[in-house]
Amino acid sequence: MYFCEKIELTRYFLKLAYDGTNYSGWQIQPKVTTVQGTLEKALRILVKDFRALIGCGRTDTGVHASEYFAHFDTELPLHSEFLYKINAILPKDIAVYECKEVDSQLHARFSADYREYKYFMHFKKIPFKNAYSVYHVKELDPDLLNQASKLLLGEHDFTSFSKSNTQVKTNICHVHTAFWEPIDDGLVLTIGANRFLRNMVRAIVGTLLPIGEGLEVPDKILKVLEKKDRSSAGKSAHPQGLFLNHINYPD
The missing domain is CATH 3.30.70.580 (Pseudouridine synthase I, catalytic domain, N-terminal subdomain)
Known part of the structure; x- marks a missing residue:
């Protein structure tokens, strides 16, 4: 033997x-x-x-x-x-x-309990920023953006903001933070959650843009969440403004 x-x-x-x-x-x-x-x-x-x-x-x-x-x-x-x-x-x-x-039990994906992204936008045409920020011709109202972003906080079904057929077990995510703040010539969104779905942040940004322009009311976010249908949300925002900014693991 x-x-x-x-x-x-x-x-x-x-x-x-x-x-x-x-x-x-x-x-x-x-x-x-x-x-x-x-x-x-x-x-x-x-x-x-x-x-x-x-x-x-x-x-x-x-x-x-x-x-x-x-x-x-x-x-x-x-x-x-x-x-x-x-x-x-x-x-x-x-x-x-x-x-x-x-420790052999620590897993890069499954042990993480918090993930944070940042999305950068600028409103002045600056060619050198285009690889790391998205140029938007019309300036956005940060107050309207923040009113809408607050409605994302908490535990929700984010099916409307996910790619279809991703084969995940659940589309429930708990968003801990979501806010916009001014930076040079633009704005940055910080959004943190226990987990994110495929394309979720870019779909959220694409839905927030017409709200920031004053074309939609902030409460539209609630209606989109309720429908659980990707077609009810906005187009995905461009990828180059998006950064995975922070991952947290329990002590």
Whole structure:
């Protein structure tokens, strides 16, 4: 009788950031360049035996992340200069800031209890901002935007703000914060929740725009939520203004 020796794996968490301009989102897909695929390619050079790289969530094509976490498991110890080496391999639009050993039960996606996005808009035509902020010709009223955004707070079914056929178990999300504030030549939305659905933030922004222009009343948000129908919400806002800004894990 033969006994298989149990393989001891160590889990590592990566903290990184990326400019999503040149990527078809985070998740690996055939025949396109993705952040996950690029990072896995770099990892294979340094950690020959690493298990699958798991990210904290999906970002769509052109969406950025100023804070993102991913984990992988390996049998082998990491090189003392791992951070330096992986950043030397990666392209300039992906940076790994930290790599630390964590408990094997900590999961980059499922252990996260809070996620926060920011969406940037500007109202003055500035070519240099276009990769990281969305130009909107007509200025928006922040008071109207905030009146509408407050209606998103709490636990709701966000089916109206989700891509169809995403195969998730539930469309219920708990939004903890949602507010707009002025920045140079524009506005930024900060929205945080326990979880987000695919395309949710961009669909919310697209629905808020006519409210900010004074074309719709803030209460429209409640009607859209009640309908649980994607066609009742606005078009998805452009991706380049969206940043995954913060992920929180329980202590």
